[in-house]
Amino acid sequence: MSQQKECPKQRLWSEEFSVRSGESSFVERRQFTRFLTLTSFAMFAGQLWLVAKNLLSRRQAAFPALVVNGADGLAVGSAKVFQYPTPQDNCLLVRVGEQKFVAYSQKCTHLSCAVLYSAKHNRLECPCHEGYFSIEDGRVLQGPPPRPLPRVELERRGSELVAIGMTTGEES
């Protein structure tokens, strides 16, 4: 044959996905180093982003003061659910004494089931995996939860009970 077409230059994808099975599974030292460098850089950037996000969220963590309605109607040794700091966050208010109230986030620190107050044992109980929390400070008494329950700080202002902030499980 007179005219034979010039073999076109190999495209990048044909090197990466070579027809030859030996070549397609072969990794050059340079490719491997590039992969290591890029993944390390990505990991580093991800860590930086996490740190930055954490710092920013701490700075913005200003909690509103919200009146907890119906606290006075609560019998001693009983509990009621209220929402704090946003309407999506359920918290549990427990009246442990005539003038003593405690409140914790209702979200179990294990797998986010709703914890319930057990008047019989005077503790907060998660029914999913039997994680129990102390009513005094929210610490884990038993079960799988890794951290104490976040505590809602309460303040008596006249006749009203006001939620003024939250302390996370790690800090309490």
Add this chain to the structure above:
Amino acid sequence: MFGYEFYVDPSRCIGCQSCVSACAECGTHRGVSMIHLDFIDRPNTIATAPMVCMHCEDPTCAQVCPADAIKKGEDGIVRTALKPRCIGCSNCVLACPFGVPNVFAEMELMMKCDMCYDRTSIGKRPMCATVCPSQALMYVPAEQAAQKRRERASNEFHFGGQVVRTKVHYMLPASEPVMSVDVADAIWEGEE
């Protein structure tokens, strides 16, 4: 079997279909034959020609595969499509200059001759070459083929501008330098 080559000699084919039956018996593609037995010009002659995969040096079927399903091994054998990858798109069927690949639509899978990889990799001859009574398909050392045949074994084919070199050899008349195929010759232009 080091040094063994596959030879196709269409002039010796008697159309007995032994190769087709033997191929279909293989356990790796049960009941489906990977070999084509072509009638050259059926109204005028009973001549037939077997066609196995030629195992090209630069396999066009694999080059056009969008799913990277066709691979060529170190030994030069172009394997049948990888089942988890093949999407049954028929690109290989259209691209192969020898018309070898078969797509099975119900399985969404291309299957083609892989020179009985299960046999040749452990030193056995391909099934079709084993059963061919006239040795139109043979798997022998190159010296033996040259010694026993008058024809010239060629593994270079010209399809228009495309030059294809293959692992499988085709027996050509000694006078024919190279097999040159012009696709336009095979186009049917109607009754005259």
